[in-house]
Amino acid sequence: MSTQPDLIVVGAGIAGLVVALEAATAGASVLVLESDDRTGGMLRRGRLAGVDVDLGAESFAKRTDAVPALVADFSLPLDIVSPRSGPAHLVAPRLGGRWSRLPLPRRTVIGIPADPLAADVVAIIGERAARRAAAEVTAAPVDPTASLADVVEERLGAGILHDLIDPLCRSIYSQPAAAVPLPRLHPKMWAALERTGSLLAAAAEVAPNAPGGTAVGGISGGMWRLADAVETLARERGALVRTGVAAQAVRPEGGRVSVRTDAGELHADRVVVASGPRAAAAVLGVPTAEIDEAATAPIQPAVRLLTAAVTAPDLAAEPVGSGVIVSPDARTAAKALTHIDAKWAWARDALPAGTHLVRLSARADEPAGLDSAGAVAREISALTGARVGRDDIGEIVTTRWRDAVVPAESDAWTATVMDAVTHGIHVTGAVAAGTGLASVIPHARALARELFAAHATPDAAASPVRKES
Numbered sequence: 218m219s220t221q222p223d224l225i226v227v228g229a230g231i232a233g234l235v236v237a238l239e240a241a242t243a244g245a246s247v248l249v250l251e252s253d254d255r256t257g258g259m260l261r262r263g264r265l266a267g268v269d270v271d272l273g274a275e276s277f278a279k280r281t282d283a284v285p286a287l288v289a290d291f292s293l294p295l296d297i298v299s300p301r302s303g304p305a306h307l308v309a310p311r312l313g314g315r316w317s318r319l320p321l322p323r324r325t326v327i328g329i330p331a332d333p334l335a336a337d338v339v340a341i342i343g344e345r346a347a348r349r350a351a352a353e354v355t356a357a358p359v360d361p362t363a364s365l366a367d368v369v370e371e372r373l374g375a376g377i378l379h380d381l382i383d384p385l386c387r388s389i390y391s392q393p394a395a396a397v398p399l400p401r402l403h404p405k406m407w408a409a410l411e412r413t414g415s416l417l418a419a420a421a422e423v424a425p426n427a428p429g430g431t432a433v434g435g436i437s438g439g440m441w442r443l444a445d446a447v448e449t450l451a452r453e454r455g456a457l458v459r460t461g462v463a464a465q466a467v468r469p470e471g472g473r474v475s476v477r478t479d480a481g482e483l484h485a486d487r488v489v490v491a492s493g494p495r496a497a498a499a500v501l502g503v504p505t506a507e508i509d510e511a512a513t514a515p516i517q518p519a520v521r522l523l524t525a526a527v528t529a530p531d532l533a534a535e536p537v538g539s540g541v542i543v544s545p546d547a548r549t550a551a552k553a554l555t556h557i558d559a560k561w562a563w564a565r566d567a568l569p570a571g572t573h574l575v576r577l578s579a580r581a582d583e584p585a586g587l588d589s590a591g592a593v594a595r596e597i598s599a600l601t602g603a604r605v606g607r608d609d610i611g612e613i614v615t616t617r618w619r620d621a622v623v624p625a626e627s628d629a630w631t632a633t634v635m636d637a638v639t640h641g642i643h644v645t646g647a648v649a650a651g652t653g654l655a656s657v658i659p660h661a662r663a664l665a666r667e668l669f670a671a672h673a674t675p676d677a678a679a680s681p682v683r684k685e686s
């Protein structure tokens with residue numbers, strides 16, 4: 218292994234791979250270290266019913282052009298596609314022990330509606346809550362550190378927070394609305410709110426006119442192909458990628474940066490840490506306790522997914538479109554379901570006739586609720602309304618993501634990262650950019666370009682604190 222590259226990247230998720238590709242393209246010698254035995258991080262390939270599928274991220278938000286631009290700029294051999302099915306649904310308990318399954322409103326941002334009185338919003342939150350939300354309280358200035366829940370409750374009322382915004386926040390960001398401020402979740406919404414002074418006006422400006430309130434795209438054959446293609450090109454351009462090598466500590470040393478790994482010590486002019494949030498804190502020496510203390514509500518860093526091949530004939534009718542998001546009040550083991558072949562034509566075309574792929578995202582507080590084929594069948598049946606028996610369940614793949622949730626920014630974190638950057642140590646990935654490919658990719662690209670533009674003055678590098686695109 219080369220021990221003196223220009224750049225060492227810690228973590229071969231999409232952020233680290235993009236940095237490696239940009240840096241190698243700029244002519245730098247690059248070494249990427251990946252602790253796992255495979256690359257891609259949360260872009261991971263699995264195989265069910267003979268078809269390659271995503272076990273992590275399966276789409277990208279179109280709020281930025283990050284993915285199409287990356288594909289175009291590097292002529293990556295990938296086809297960008299749109300989902301084919303109708304809107305996802307929201308499942309919530311109703312009086313009498315029944316559940317409602319209603320299409321997610323068309324024009325919302327994390328459930329914040331452009332028009333609270335739109336029929337698809339009223340159907341979910343009711344007339345009264347809709348009228349309250351429409352009478353937004355705009356008097357108070359918005360505190361950027363206040364949680365999304367506090368801002369919404371004060372301005373739009375508790376009803377819409379409970380019935381729409383909190384379930385969507387939990388589903389998209391794996392965190393309750395009480396745990397995280399709006400600027401962290403959605404920088405564009407925050408900027409629009411600051412400019413207009415109104416959540417509703419901001420949503421009207423930012424909301425895509427798309428089913429479910431989110432405009433997403435995908436890659437034919439799965440998002441894992443994006444990491445694969447970026448890595449292939451980075452290697453072709455000279456980057457070395459080493460799997461099974463964990464960085465343990467990254468520290469300044471004699472004008473360079475030392476990376477202590479379980480396979481020895483390495484040095485480089487610059488190091489980019491592109492691991493998950495907790496791993497980044499660990500290698501930079503920020504105590505995890507400091508991170509947890511900064512959270513305004515408990516955070517479960519782990520996410521558990523089950524992807525199952527299902528042969529129930531009722532699913533052919535795609536009863537819930539691309540899937541469901543489940544209200545936290547519903548006593549279900551899953552907080553979300555994706556009907557993969559209803560959502561993506563490439564999956565439907567690749568699957569054997571009569572076989573469907575369904576992905577369940579387990580609730581963090583429900584560790585044992587989906588541990589048998591029978592339980593998975595019952596859950597799918599309850600969430601979709603389709604008849605699904607245990608004999609309809611084929612292969613099941615379980616995936617655990619242990620470092621998937623970005624915690625709130627702590628003082629210790631900010632101080633450490635600001636100090637690190639003056640020594641040639643930089644942070645990218647979801648912990649620096651915010652969750653999601655639409656944020657992670659532009660941040661990684663900007664950082665790599667800035668680093669190499671600033672080659673002559675290594676200290677004048679990218680922004681030290683979290684910067685969201």
Ligand SMILES: Cc1cc2nc3c(=O)[nH]c(=O)nc-3n(C[C@H](O)[C@H](O)[C@H](O)COP(=O)(O)OP(=O)(O)OC[C@H]3O[C@@H](n4cnc5c(N)ncnc54)[C@H](O)[C@@H]3O)c2cc1C
Pocket residue numbers: 227228229230231232233250251252253255256257258259260272273274275276277278462463464465491492493496497500520522618621645646647648651652653654655657
């Ligand atoms: C289940 C799930 C579904 C998602 N769905 C979507 C979606 O549909 N759309 C979307 O835009 N986003 C989605 N996301 C979020 C998105 O996947 C992430 O924001 C993004 O992939 C983060 O990329 P990253 O490179 O920052 O981190 P990661 O992908 O976590 O990569 C970090 C890498 O660093 C490695 N590493 C950790 N510690 C060390 C160490 N000490 N030394 C060396 N290597 C180390 C890890 O093994 C990993 O490979 C989803 C996330 C999950 C978990």
